Amino acid sequence: MAAQPEPDAGQEAAFAVATPAAARRERILLVVAAVALVLLVVVPLTSTDQAQSAGLPLLVDRYWFRVATIVAMFVVISAAWNLIGGLAGYPAFGNVVYFGIGAYAVALLVTRYHWSFAAALAGSVVAPAAFAGLIGVPLLRLRGHYFAVASLGVAVAVGEVINNLDYFGGASGIFMPIVRSDLLFYYLMLGAALLAVAITWVVLRTRFGYGLIAIREDESAAAVMGVNTTVYKIAAYALSAALTGLAGGIYAQWNVFVNQDVAFNIDVSIDSILMALIGGIGTIWGPVLGAVVLEFLIQTFSGRGDLAVVTQIGLGLLLTVAVIFLPRGVVDFLGGRSSLTLAYVRRTLRSSGV
Amino acid sequence: MNWGEQVVLGLLLGGVYVAVGLGFSLVWGVLNIVNLAYGAMVMIGGYVTWLLFTHTGIDPFLGIPVNVVVLFAIGYALQYVVVNRVVRAPFLYTFLITFGLDLVIVNALLLIFKPDFRSVTTWYSGAALSVGPILVPYIRLWSLLVAWALAAVMWWILNRTRTGDAIQAVGSDRDAAQLVGVSLSRTYALTFGLGAACAGVAGALIATYQAITPTAGEPYTLQAFVVVILGGLGRVSATVVGGMLFGLVQVLAQSAPHLGAGYQNAIAFGVLVLVLLLRPQGLLGRAV
Amino acid sequence: MSEPGEVLLSLREVTRRFGGVAALDGVSFDVGRNEILGVIGPNGAGKTTLLNCVSGVHRLDGGDILLDGRSLRGLPPHRVARLGVGRTFQIVKPFGSMTVRENAAVGALFGSSEARLPTRRAFAHADEVLALVGLAPKRMLPVASLTVPDRKRLEVARALCTKPRLLLLDEVMAGLNAVEVDEALEMVRAVHASGVTIVLIEHVMRVILGVCQRVVVLHLGRHLAEGRPADVLRDSRVVEAYLGEKYASRYAGG
Numbered sequence: 001m002a003a004q005p006e007p008d009a010g011q012e013a014a015f016a017v018a019t020p021a022a023a024r025r026e027r028i029l030l031v032v033a034a035v036a037l038v039l040l041v042v043v044p045l046t047s048t049d050q051a052q053s054a055g056l057p058l059l060v061d062r063y064w065f066r067v068a069t070i071v072a073m074f075v076v077i078s079a080a081w082n083l084i085g086g087l088a089g090y091p092a093f094g095n096v097v098y099f100g101i102g103a104y105a106v107a108l109l110v111t112r113y114h115w116s117f118a119a120a121l122a123g124s125v126v127a128p129a130a131f132a133g134l135i136g137v138p139l140l141r142l143r144g145h146y147f148a149v150a151s152l153g154v155a156v157a158v159g160e161v162i163n164n165l166d167y168f169g170g171a172s173g174i175f176m177p178i179v180r181s182d183l184l185f186y187y188l189m190l191g192a193a194l195l196a197v198a199i200t201w202v203v204l205r206t207r208f209g210y211g212l213i214a215i216r217e218d219e220s221a222a223a224v225m226g227v228n229t230t231v232y233k234i235a236a237y238a239l240s241a242a243l244t245g246l247a248g249g250i251y252a253q254w255n256v257f258v259n260q261d262v263a264f265n266i267d268v269s270i271d272s273i274l275m276a277l278i279g280g281i282g283t284i285w286g287p288v289l290g291a292v293v294l295e296f297l298i299q300t301f302s303g304r305g306d307l308a309v310v311t312q313i314g315l316g317l318l319l320t321v322a323v324i325f326l327p328r329g330v331v332d333f334l335g336g337r338s339s340l341t342l343a344y345v346r347r348t349l350r351s352s353g354v
Numbered sequence: 355m356n357w358g359e360q361v362v363l364g365l366l367l368g369g370v371y372v373a374v375g376l377g378f379s380l381v382w383g384v385l386n387i388v389n390l391a392y393g394a395m396v397m398i399g400g401y402v403t404w405l406l407f408t409h410t411g412i413d414p415f416l417g418i419p420v421n422v423v424v425l426f427a428i429g430y431a432l433q434y435v436v437v438n439r440v441v442r443a444p445f446l447y448t449f450l451i452t453f454g455l456d457l458v459i460v461n462a463l464l465l466i467f468k469p470d471f472r473s474v475t476t477w478y479s480g481a482a483l484s485v486g487p488i489l490v491p492y493i494r495l496w497s498l499l500v501a502w503a504l505a506a507v508m509w510w511i512l513n514r515t516r517t518g519d520a521i522q523a524v525g526s527d528r529d530a531a532q533l534v535g536v537s538l539s540r541t542y543a544l545t546f547g548l549g550a551a552c553a554g555v556a557g558a559l560i561a562t563y564q565a566i567t568p569t570a571g572e573p574y575t576l577q578a579f580v581v582v583i584l585g586g587l588g589r590v591s592a593t594v595v596g597g598m599l600f601g602l603v604q605v606l607a608q609s610a611p612h613l614g615a616g617y618q619n620a621i622a623f624g625v626l627v628l629v630l631l632l633r634p635q636g637l638l639g640r641a642v
Numbered sequence: 643m644s645e646p647g648e649v650l651l652s653l654r655e656v657t658r659r660f661g662g663v664a665a666l667d668g669v670s671f672d673v674g675r676n677e678i679l680g681v682i683g684p685n686g687a688g689k690t691t692l693l694n695c696v697s698g699v700h701r702l703d704g705g706d707i708l709l710d711g712r713s714l715r716g717l718p719p720h721r722v723a724r725l726g727v728g729r730t731f732q733i734v735k736p737f738g739s740m741t742v743r744e745n746a747a748v749g750a751l752f753g754s755s756e757a758r759l760p761t762r763r764a765f766a767h768a769d770e771v772l773a774l775v776g777l778a779p780k781r782m783l784p785v786a787s788l789t790v791p792d793r794k795r796l797e798v799a800r801a802l803c804t805k806p807r808l809l810l811l812d813e814v815m816a817g818l819n820a821v822e823v824d825e826a827l828e829m830v831r832a833v834h835a836s837g838v839t840i841v842l843i844e845h846v847m848r849v850i851l852g853v854c855q856r857v858v859v860l861h862l863g864r865h866l867a868e869g870r871p872a873d874v875l876r877d878s879r880v881v882e883a884y885l886g887e888k889y890a891s892r893y894a895g896g
Binding site: 205206207210211213214216217218220221222223224225226227228229230282 | 697698699718719720722723724728729731735736737738739740744747748749751752753754757758761764800801804
C-alpha cells in the first residue's frame with residue numbers, strides 16, 4: 001500500500017476515497033454505468049411498433065428481452081441477498097422463500113381476489129417483509145452454520161407446505177391471466193434492479209450501513225458501541241425480503257404460472273449468492289457484475305438434456321474455483337485495490353487454506 | 355397402522371438416520387464443515403450398491419465394504435485437494451464449496467446414470483419377521499443392526515485408536531495438535547473420508563428399500579443436519595440418540611391427520627426450530 | 643466519596659455465575675465522578691467479567707449496577723452504551739474492513755445519546771478524537787495495517803467517540819513496551835482531562851501507580867481491598883493474593 005498523502009484535517013468528505021487514482025477509476029465506472037443505463041432504457045424501444053414503422057432497426061428480439069429480464073431479476077435478488085449476507089454478514093441460504101412468497105402473493109391477489117397487477121405488486125413487497133420480520137426474530141439469533149441451514153430449512157419447509165395446500169393450488173400451482181408484453185416486464189425488472197442498487201448505495205452511505213458492517217465485522221463490539229444489533233439485523237433481513245419478493249411478484253405475472261418448483265427453487269438462492277461472490281460480496285456493483293456475467297453464461301449454455309446437466313457441472317466447478325481463488329470477487333480488481341496476480345492468489349490460498 | 359407398528363417402524367427408520375447422521379456429525383464436529391454435498395455422497399453409495407448388485411449380484415449388505423472403500427477414497431481426495439483450500443476461511447466459503455461439490459456430484463450422476471429410478475430388489479426384499487401382531491421387514495431390521503454396528507465401529511475408531519486420537523486432537527485444538535506432529539491436511543482428509551464412508555454405508559442401506567435417483571439425496575442433507583442438532587454435536591452416542599428419535603418423529607408426524615409423506619422436509623425443519631429454540635445444544639450435546 | 647452527586651457508578655452486591663462457579667460474588671464499590679479507578683487482581687479474579695456486567699454483555703445473577711442512580715440491570719449492551727458507557731476489549735476488536743477513520747466514526751454514529759451524530763458530523767468528531775489519541779496521520783489507512791499499540795489507540799478512540807460519561811478500559815497496556823506504555827499513559831491522562839470518568843483494568847502496576855487515584859482489588863470474584871494505590875499494593879492480603887498465585891505455579895512445576 002502506498003503511503004497516503006496527508007489530507008486536510010476535517011476537510012475531506014466523510015466518504016473520501018483513499019487515493020486519487022481510485023477516485024478516477026470510480027468516476028470512469030460511474031460514467032460507464034450511466035451510459036449503459038441510458039442504452040438499456042432507450043435501445044429496447046426500437047422494438048415498439050411506432051419505432052418499427054418509423055424505419056428504425058430492430059436491435060433487440062424476444063430472446064434478448066427474455067435474457068435481459070432474467071439478468072435484471074437476478075440483479076435484484078443478488079443485491080437483496082447482499083444486504084443481509086454481504087453487509088450484515090448473515091448469509092441466508094433460503095432467500096428464495098421470499099421470491100416465492102412474493103410470487104404467490106401476486107398470483108393469489110390477482111386470480112383469487114381480483115386485485116390489479118400494480119396493487120398486487122405492493123403485496124409482493126409487504127408480505128415477504130412481514131414474514132421476514134416475524135421469522136427473523138428467532139432466526140437471526142442463530143449464527144454461522146445454524147443460521148445458514150435454518151434459513152435454508154425455512155425455504156424448503158415453506159415450499160413444501162405450499163405444495164401441499166389446496167389454497168395455493170397445490171402441486172398444480174396457479175395460472176395467471178396472460179399479459180403479453182416483453183417491454184413491460186423488462187422495464188419493471190430493470191426498474192426493480194435500479195431500485196435495488198440505489199437502496200444498496202444509500203444504505204452504504206448511512207448509519208444503517210455502517211451499523212450492518214459493524215455487526216458483520218464484530219457483533220459484540222458493535223453492540224457495546226451502541227448498535228441495536230437485533231433491530232438492524234431484522235431490518236436488513238426484511239429489506240432484502242421485500243426486494244426479493246418484488247422480483248418474485250413481477251416474475252409471477254411474467255411467467256404466468258407459479259408452483260413450488262417455479263417459485264421456491266433453491267438454485268435461485270445459490271445462483272444469487274454465487275453472483276454476489278463472483279462480483280464482490282458487500283459491494284454495490286458486485287451483485288450487478290456477478291448477475292450479468294453469470295446469468296449470461298447460464299443462458300448461453302442452458303439447453304435440454306445433457307447440455308443442461310453439463311452446465312450445472314460447470315456451475316459447480318465455477319463456484320468451487322471462485323470460492324478458492326476469488327473469495328473477494330472481481331470488483332476488488334476493478335476498484336484498484338488489488339490485481340489478479342499470482343501473488344494475490346497465493347496470498348488468498350495461504351490465508352484460507354490448511 | 356396401529357401405534358405399535360408405527361413405533362417399530364420409526365425405530366427401524368431411525369437406524370438409517372443414525373447412519374446418515376454419523377458421517378455428517380464427524381465432519382461438522384471436527385472440521386466445522388457443514389457438508390452440503392452429503393446427500394449426494396449418500397446417493398453415490400446407493401449407486402455403488404446398485405452397480406454391484408446388478409452387475410455382480412453381490413448382496414447389498416454384503417457389498418458394504420466396497421461402499422466404504424469407494425466413498426472413503428472419494429472423500430479423502432475431495433478434502434485433500436479441494437476443501438482443504440478453504441478450511442480457514444469464514445464458514446460461508448466452506449458452505450459454498452460443498453454446495454459446488456454437490457452440484458458437480460449430482461449432475462455427474464445424472465450424466466452417467468440418467469434420472470431413471472433404480473432399485474435393488476433381493477429375494478428377501480419383501481420378507482418380514484412376525485413379532486406378535488407387528489410385521490418387521492428383514493431389510494429394515496438388518497439396516498438397524500448395520501447402523502448400530504457402524505456407530506460402534508466409529509466409536510471404536512475415534513476413542514480407541516491413534517488415528518482417532520489425532521482426529522479428536524485436531525478437532526479440539528488445531529495448533530496443539532500440530533505441535534505434537536499431527537499432519538493437519540492429512541487428518542482433515544482422513545476425517546472427511548471417514549464421513550464419506552459413513553455416507554456410503556447409509557446409501558447402501560437406503561438402496562435396499564428405496565428407489566434411487568441422482569437427486570434423491572437432497573432431503574438427507576437437511577435431515578442429517580437435524581439429526582445432529584437434535585442429538586447434539588460431538589459424540590457418537592448423541593448421533594445415535596438423535597437418529598433414532600428423528601426416525602420416530604418422522605413416522606409419527608407423517609401419520610398425523612393432514613400431514614403425510616410430502617411433509618418430510620417441513621417436519622424436519624419443524625424439529626430443527628423446536629430444538630434450536632428450546633435446547634440448542636441438543637439432547638446429549640455439550641452446552642453451547 | 644459517599645455523597646450521592648459525586649458517585650457516577652455504583653456496584654451493589656454484583657454476582658455473576660458461569661455454570662456453578664461464581665465469577666463475581668457480591669462485589670460492591672463506587673466510582674466517583676471524574677475519577678480514575680483502577681481494578682486489579684490476579685488472573686481469574688473476575689475483572690473482565692466485571693466490565694462485561696457493567697456494559698451489559700453479561701446478565702447479572704444478583705445485585706445491581708447503578709449509573710448516576712439509574713439501574714443498568716437487564717439492559718442490552720446498546721442501551722448501556724446509549725446511557726454513556728464506553729468500553730474497550732482486552733483483545734482488540736476493530737472492524738476489519740473499515741479504515742481507522744470509519745472505525746472511530748462508528749462510535750460517533752451510535753454510542754451515547756450525545757453521540758449519534760449525522761454522518762458528516764460523526765466523521766468530523768472522529769477526526770478530532772483520532773487527533774487526541776495521536777492517530778490523525780493514519781486515519782485513512784485500513785486497520786489491518788496498524789501496529790498493536792495503534793490498534794489499542796484506535797480501540798480507545800472508538801470508545802471515546804461514543805461521548806461516554808464512563809469509560810471502561812480493559813488492559814489497554816498489555817503487550818506494550820515501556821515507551822509505548824508512557825505514550826498510552828499520556829493518552830489516558832488527556833482523556834481524563836476532557837471530563838471522562840475512567841475505570842481501568844490493569845496488570846502493569848506502573849500504570850496503576852501512575853494514573854489511578856484509587857484502586858479496587860478483586861480476588862476470586864470477591865472484593866478484597868480498596869484504597870489509594872500505594873496503600874493497597876502494600877496491603878498484606880493483596881500481596882498474598884498475588885504471591886499465592888506465583889507460589890502455586892512454582893509448585894506445579896513451572
